[in-house]
Amino acid sequence: MNKLYIFVCLSMLITACGGGGSQSITAVPLPPAGEPLPVPIESQPAVTEFSLEESNPKEAGDMIGSSAKTSHEIVVPNGFALSSERSFDLRITRAQDDNEAAYLSLCSDYKQYNDGSYSINYDSCLLRTSLSDINYEAVIIVTNDTPGLVAALWFMDESKKPLITDWRF
Amino acid sequence: MKKSNVYVRSYYGTNFDVNSLSQVLIEYKSGYLCRSAKQVNRFIFTLLFSLGSSLQVAAQSLVDSDLNNQSLYASGYITAGARTTVGGNVQSATAVTLAANAIVAGTVEAGAATTLGADAGVVGYIEAGSTVTLGVAAIVNGFIQAGTTATIGASAVIDGSVVTGTTATFDALVEVSGDVLAGTTVTVGAGSIFHGNVDAGTTTTIGAGVQIDGILTANSSLVPPPPLLVTNQEVLITSMQIALKDLGTGTELVSTTFGVNNETLEAGIYSTIDYLTITGGKTLTLDGKGVDGTWIFNIANYLSFAIDAKVILLNVTDNSTIIWNVMGDKAGSAGYTQLGAGAETTGFILAKGFVQTGANTVIEGIANDCGGAYSATNFIEFGADSVVGQTGCTNGMAASISQTLADAPVAATLDFGDAPASYASLVDDDGARHSTENNTIFMGSGVDAEFDSYQFPLSDDVTDGNDDEDGVAFVTGLEVNNAAVLELIASTSAFVDAWIDFDGNGVFGSDEKIADAQAVIQGNNTLFYAVPEWAEVGSTWARFRVSSIGGLEPTGSFSDGEVEDHQVDITELNVSIQYYPSASEWATIAFEDNWPSIGDYDFNDLVINYRISEYTLNGEVIRVKLEGQIAAVGALHHNGFAFHLPGILRSTIDENAIRYTINDLPQNISPLEAGRNQAIFIITNDVWDWVSPGENCNYYRTEAGCGSDIQMVFSMTLPMANAIPSAQMPEFPYDPFLFATEGYDHSLAFGLPPGRAYEIHLPDKAPTEAFRTDFFGRRDDRSEPQNGRYFVSTNGMPWAINVGVEMQYSLEYMDVIYAYPLFSSFIANQGLVDADWYILENANTNNIFSN
Structure with a gap:
């Protein structure tokens, strides 16, 4: 809620300055002397930003060949628990133009056509959520077989087209 | 040479x-x-x-x-x-x-x-x-x-x-x-x-x-016979092509979207009103489900397998047939077939026009049959290093096509919905149904026909392997008292009538109609609607009917169009849902149940498919849904299966509000294990209470020839009495585990039947409070609880593996490494290589169980 409050204030500042639109605002009034510094205000991007990053990516080393002919011969490296999923941090920062009631789906089964349009299987989603705040963050568990993810942000406003972006792993 | x-x-x-x-x-x-x-x-x-x-x-x-016994015939030339x-x-x-x-x-x-x-x-x-x-x-x-x-x-x-x-x-x-x-x-x-x-x-x-x-x-009196006469077979081939087309439209495949990604089709009749193309490097898997089947592709324009596109056979029997019928009856069409370099397909090609391949292409027959191609009017050219039919194959093209035509059943001509009985889906209930004869109005990529409805929990999409309920996408969730959006793909301009059973009373009421003769255009249509404040949270059904006139009721027949029924989930306002592995797919946990001794590593002693849905409101988890099915039991031991929520107390769960069904029947017994402090959900105390081996089989769905339908499906909704802050929730996939059934011997390591004190968890997952920790270290177990190391052997091998797909597990006694050869490389490289070792494309299909 703090973030929401901060951005409401920011929005008022923009209006007061006669700015707005898609401009990024980073300057904030200095606090009175002796008061603690406020939490830095993030800028609201001109375009809604989607970010998906692996939480703890491992460094790929040289490929190790396995000579095991049966599972009895396999030796598991210490500490490896054969996990079949990875953790990703999803972050969405909405532009002011997109700052309205919306619904986010993050799905794994989709196609992108040559004209840039998407076809998404919404039964393949890993995340479905309403969005009301400007910022959204979530940790997503993605199984290793997932070749990519697509995020689709649909607006309840009939005049607004959905924002769609994807990541190929 | x-x-x-x-x-x-x-x-x-x-x-x-x-x-x-x-x-x-x-x-x-x-x-x-x-x-x-x-x-x-x-x-x-x-x-x-x-x-x-x-x-x-x-x-x-x-x-x-x-043409009998001909593997290749062309009215024009043939070059190899x-x-x-x-x-x-x-x-x-x-x-x-x-x-x-x-x-x-x-x-x-x-x-x-x-x-x-x-x-x-x-x-x-x-x-x-x-x-x-x-x-x-x-x-x-x-x-x-x-x-x-x-x-x-x-x-x-x-x-x-x-x-x-x-x-x-x-x-x-x-x-x-x-x-x-x-x-x-x-x-x-x-x-x-x-x-x-x-x-x-x-x-x-x-x-x-x-x-x-x-x-x-010299000057011999012998007279050579006259030159051979090869009859031009265009008329005969064309008549066969028409006869195949007359078997029915079957499922329509949309040329522009089909084959763009990897596809899977079960046996049936498929048709396109234009071309059929498999994109380069993509696969078309024909899944025979282990029974004799016929695939007929009636293609109006041309057939094209791009470079390295491949047809893969999965569980296709030797008596199955695949026919690519390239009619070329679309206006201006040459009806040709092309295979790009490295492309591979199986079956028989009947083409109006030429058949042409690049280098290294393959047209194989099923089992010992020769693959084949007939060109009614034109040439056949194969690039270098191509293969048509395996060595030693026997011809079968003409006989197979003739047999297919002779065996063809009367085609169904009506499309039905598959919502449960209360919504009226069957003919006897005057269920919603649409004629598919000469019909061009449908949603999504096509419409198929049935003789009657396959009511939920059946589905014609499962029965015929073709998902024609693909025209509606709920692009937003359905939240009580909130706006919602859906996308509908129409094959042409038409009208839509649609209902959602918001109050969950099992019928589509007039106040639940969200689209009334709504005009739609060809392609994507975005429809906005509202979920009323009186909508009930939970699973319910939606029905969509597209037709040439609109204004239809939720029941009754119509002469064109399509009906699609969709199961939807209504949630509270502003609820987030996270799924593992996704909203509709299964993950799989597979056990070796010989712990603490090393077993045969076929990892099929107990195989459970499952998915998890986690509902969050204002940063707190308010509900969890566990769904799953027993996929295999390849052991005689009596085992139970449960989920544990690590770090969550039993008292957190609203036990009285739990809804638990097995095979869609409500269960009267609470799955929340009694007498524990931890939140443990018992799916079953003994899997053998729910499944049985096939006739002359020892196990359930692990031996060749011992296939059966899934016999146990569960669904468990677990509301929280006290919402759990998201940061305190355990990570997916929580902690699914196997335990021993009370009163049954399990291992000589324990003497007496260990019962509930015996558990097998995924590696490095701690046991529950019911586990006897002095079991650790016996036989081959090398758990080190003090170091957070659990359920691993001297070599670090586990007794349970978990993967993100509905895994096609090993046949009985088949080491998983023979079923999935990349398993060892995945482990040796700590998951940085071959992380998807468990997907079907990486399997040796001879060594996995096929139903």
């Missing part, structure tokens, strides 16, 4: 009998019309055909025609690139050309010329209406009959006889096992060997060092 080419000879079980050919020739000269029974048939067929082709089209089947192999017979109404080292394991019949490049081979005979030309060191295991000339390259080998209308010319070092008869001239190069007679109508020219075991005769 020639001498080492035993490969060619090995196919040919019975070499042509030289003496019988001589006899035939003598009989012919004595006034017999025909040389063999085969040619009698051909003559009669030709005669009848000339009397009235339309009558013959109706009566003639492929097996009764000259260098090193290409053809498993069956080849027939062209014009010319046949084999490039160097190409091999035909059957016979070659050409209306005009036949040409073999150097080192090329034909296992059967060659009959050509005009010339036969053999390159250097070519091999023919049967006889050669040429309407005009035969020109045999140096060092060629012919195991049969050579008969030509005019000249026969042999280069040096040729070897012929049978007789030679030329209408005019025989010319023999130096060093050639002839084991039979050599007869020339006028002249013989014999080079130095030639060996002739029989009699050399």
Whole structure:
């Protein structure tokens, strides 16, 4: 809620300055002397930003060949628990133009056509959520077989087209 | 090269009998019309055909025609690139050309010329209406009959006889096992060997060092038979193509979207109103489900497999059939088929137009059948290093197509919804249904037909393997008292009527209609609607009907269009849902139940498919849904299965509000394990209470030939009495585990039956409070609780593995490494390599269980 409050204030500042639109605002009034510094205000991007990053990516080393002919011969490296999923941090920062009631789906089964349009299987989603705040963050568990993810942000406003972006792993 | 080419000879079980050919020739000269029974048939067929082709089209089947036993037929020419192999017979109404080292394991019949490049081979005979030309060191295991000339390259080998209308010319070092008869001239190069007679109508020219075991005769009185007649089969093939198309539209595949990604189709009739293309590098998996099946693809325009596109067979039986019927009946269509380099397909291609492939392509038959291709009007060209039919294959194209037509059932012509009975789906309930005959109005990629509704929990999409409930996407969630959006794909301009059972009372009320004769256009349509405040949270159903007029009721029949029923989930306002592995797919946990001893590593002693849905409101988890099914039990031990929520207290769960169903029947017993502090959900205390092995089988769905339907499906909704802050929730997939059933022995390591005190968890997942920690360290177990190391062996191997798909697990006793060869590489590289080792594309399909 703090973030929401901060951005409401920011929005008022923009209006007061006669700015707005898609401009990024980073300057904030200095606090009175002796008061603690406020939490830095993030800028609201001109375009809604989607970010998906692996939480703890491992460094790929040289490929190790396995000579095991049966599972009895396999030796598991210490500490490896054969996990079949990875953790990703999803972050969405909405532009002011997109700052309205919306619904986010993050799905794994989709196609992108040559004209840039998407076809998404919404039964393949890993995340479905309403969005009301400007910022959204979530940790997503993605199984290793997932070749990519697509995020689709649909607006309840009939005049607004959905924002769609994807990541190929 | 020639001498080492035993490969060619090995196919040919019975070499042509030289003496019988001589006899035939003598009989012919004595006034017999025909040389063999085969040619009698051909003559009669030709005669009848000339009397009235339309009558013959109706009566003639492929097996009764000259196309029988042909692996390749073209009304135009046929060429095979260098090193290409053809498993069956080849027939062209014009010319046949084999490039160097190409091999035909059957016979070659050409209306005009036949040409073999150097080192090329034909296992059967060659009959050509005009010339036969053999390159250097070519091999023919049967006889050669040429309407005009035969020109045999140096060092060629012919195991049969050579008969030509005019000249026969042999280069040096040729070897012929049978007789030679030329209408005019025989010319023999130096060093050639002839084991039979050599007869020339006028002249013989014999080079130095030639060996002739029989009699050399110039001015011979023997008369070569007339040139071979290869009948043009366009009319017959076209009639077969029409007959296949008349089997019905089946499922319509949309040309622009089908084949763009990897696809899977179960047996059935499929059609396109335009082309069918598989994109480069993509796969089309034909899933036979272990029963005899037929795939018929009726294609209006052309068929194209791009570079490295591949057809993969999964659990397809030897008696199954695949037919690619390239009609070319779309206006302006040539009806051709093309395979890009490296493309692979299976089955029989019936094409109106040409068939053309790049290098390294494959057209295989199922099991021992030869793959095949017939071009009704044009040529067939294979690139270099291609394969048509496996070595040793037997022809089956004509017979298979004829059998398919004979066996074809009456096609269904109505599309039904599949919502539960209360919504009225069956014919007897006047369920919503639409005629599919000549219908072009549908949602999504197509519409299929059934004889009646497959009501939930059945589904026609499961039954026929084709998901035609694909025209509606709920692009936003359905939240009580909130706006919502859906996308609907229409095949053409039409009208939509739609309902959502918001109050969950099992019927579509008039106040639940969200679209009333709503006009839609071809392609994507976005529909906005509102979920009322009186909507009930939970699972419910939606029905969509598209038609040419709109204004339909939720029941009753209509003459065009489609009905789609969708199960939807209504949630509270502003609820987030996270899924593992996704909203509709299964993850799989598979156990070895010999712990603490190492087992056979087939990881099928207990296999559970499951998914998790986690509902969050304002940063707190308010509800969890666990769904799953028992996929396999490959052990005689009695085991239970449960989920544990690590770090969550039992008291957190609102036990009275839990909803638990098994096979869609509510369960009266709380799954929340009693007497514990931890939140543990018992799916079942003994999996054998719910499943049974097949007849003459020891286990449930792990042995070859022991397939069965899934016998136990569960669904558990777990509301929280106290919402759990998201940060405190355990990560997916929580902690699913196996435990021993009370009262049953499990391992000699324990003496008495260990019961609930025995658990097997995923590696490094701590056991629950019910576990007896002094079990650790027995036999092969090397758990180190003090170091957070659990349920691993000396080698660090686990007794349970978890993967993100509905895994096709190993056959009984089959080490998982033989089913999934990348398993060891995945482990050796700590998951940085071959992380998706468990997907079907990485399986050795011979070693996985198929239902």
